[in-house]
Amino acid sequence: MAFNLQKIENPDFYIDFTLRKARERVSVKSFKGDKVAKNRQAELIRFDVIDTVLSDKLRNIHLSYPRFDDLTDFYKELVKITIDAGQYKKSCAAIKWADNKVSFFCRQAKSRIAKSRDLVDIKKTRDSNIGRIVSVVKQIKSNLKYLDECRRVFKDYPTIKSGLNTIALYGFPNVGKTTLLTKLTSATPEISNYAFTTKKINIGYHEQPAKNIKLQILDTPGTLNRFNKMNLIEKQADLALKHCADLVVVVLDLTGTTYLREDQDRLLDRIIEIKKPFIVYLSKTDMMDKETIEKLQQEYNAAGSIEILIDGIKTHFKKHPNLAI
Ligand SMILES: Nc1nc2c(ncn2[C@@H]2O[C@H](COP(=O)(O)OP(=O)(O)OP(=O)(O)O)[C@@H](O)[C@H]2O)c(=O)[nH]1
Ligand SMILES: [Mg+2]
Secondary structure, eight states, X not given: OOSOOOOOOOHHHHHHHHHHHHHHHHHHOOOOSSHHHHHHHHHHHHHHHHHHHHHHHHHHHHHHXXXXXXXXXXXHHHHHHHSOHHHHHXXXXXXXXXXXXXXXXXXXHHHHHHHOOOHHHHHHHHHHHHHHHHHHHHHTHHHHHHHHXXXXXXXXXXOOOSSSEEEEEEESTTSSHHHHHHHHSSXXXXXXXXXXXXXXXXXXXXXXXXXXXXEEEEEOOOOOSOTTSOOHHHHHHHHIIIIIOSEEEEEEOOSSSSSOHHHHHHHHHHHHHTTOOEEEEEOOGGGSOHHHHHHHHHHHTOBOSHHHHHHXXXXXXXXXXXXXX
């Protein structure tokens, strides 16, 4: 999972859980002094428990759900296309507001109870502040619900690490991108002889510790030449390409068994348009004769084997002194 998020419950769950914990704590304590003193001690403990337990729950939510502004560009864009970013921000802020309010009412109640010499006043203070706390938590009902909906969407986000040399495998459906990922890394995603097998971004790591090489390789779902009417899966691939890839490997299947060469050529224009460095890789060369491979290698300045591709990748990253390779 890209974000480590906990399941969110409804307000009644948090309220019941907290008040029960507070009741349990108060009931096991024995208090000293007259009736007023005993009640005062009990209610001070009750609000201590309410503050700790409820704030803990709310704080866990607003700390674990990432602030939109802290997200990388890739996740910001992904959030924008998969959920309502405005409503997400508002919901996070509402949880924080509720957390502060709960603590405020607990402090207010404790301060008044500590000074009170009157049993009725102590009970009144307790009931009115518990009432306010319950009302605060009920007020964020729709925000809690929305954040839990977001959690279900976030669950399917790819976990793309920042700070690693990242390569995106890009190309038409069925051309052999996932097969290439399995040759470069130990990832084992599904490979099938039909288009659109890959429906999410598969991630693998190519590591050669002795040579200080660590590459993050993103196998993107197959794309077609329809940049203005992409579905969500294609949009994800496009975002990974734009925001995460330091280098793109364009996988071309020029065996004539899948897509037309002219159509596949247009993907190269796309890469040039978004100004990404790229290497062309010819897949399925075992289905071609030697002369054809040599001709295509020259025409596209392409890698016609996995060894040549790895050499090309190394050469590319060596030219970037900031990168680890
Ligand atoms: N002969 C041969 N077949 C290959 C090669 N690479 C892939 N294939 C076959 O081509 C088909 C598609 O391979 P995938 O790796 O799933 O292709 P993909 O580009 O990831 O496909 P999508 O996920 O649908 O976009 C499978 O049947 C593979 O076995 C290759 O180098 N040679
Ligand atoms: Mg695939």
